[in-house]
Amino acid sequence: MTALGDPTRQAIFDRLSDGPRPVGELASGLPVSRPAVSQHLKVLKDVGLVTDRREGTRRLYQVDAAGLAVLRTYLDQFWQRSLAAFETAAREEKGEQDDPGD
């Protein structure tokens, strides 16, 4: 289970990497509803990747840079992806793979 395993959450996190954003702005650039974005933000908050703060009348979401969770998640995703590539390489070694990919 990884918080960034979901493509929409990955996209939200990616946008927040550029700077703090209110939920409306995040939702406007994505093909999902605003409540759905709020739900994804809650998941990201729960695992410590994102924090929020009130600024005037609106709430801003931002990457929680202090959280080592960010680095851990990065590495976790990295190893997930690398091991998948390793598995492909091992299958090719075995000669089971007809499509060598690139």
Next chain:
Amino acid sequence: MIQAIESIRREVVVPVSSEQAFEVFTSGMTGWWPKEHHIGSAPIEQIVIEPHEGGRWYTRHEDGSETSTGYVLAWEPPERLVITWQIGADWRYDPKLVTTIEIRFEAEAPDRTRVRLEHRDLERFGPEAERMREMFEDPGAWSATLGAYATSFAETG
């Protein structure tokens, strides 16, 4: 602010012997390592894990330069490999930063091996948390790296 964080644990089952799995993981690393994931000034030419305890784990780049990733703590083919990962939050090799990766190759059948990877000692990144925060506040540094990574992940995902 130093806090213990949970090790990363990942595993994969491959349809080869543990000897072959160990071989592909180590001497075949150039073939499966994500190509954009390097800290050098030029693309990866070859990734080398010197096959003995104390050996270096490094990358040779197309411009002839080399970058270090870590070194070998345990070289026990075909069952176990322990290597260090010494890349800091600034994406540079840091000899003082030592995190550990242990890979176990468990033979489940003559042509079936379970590969378990654990990346631990991640709390040692702790002293760098402040630097990471600074990098996040500088758009274009870490966030660009993370963004590029996220993009490549989405493309392959």
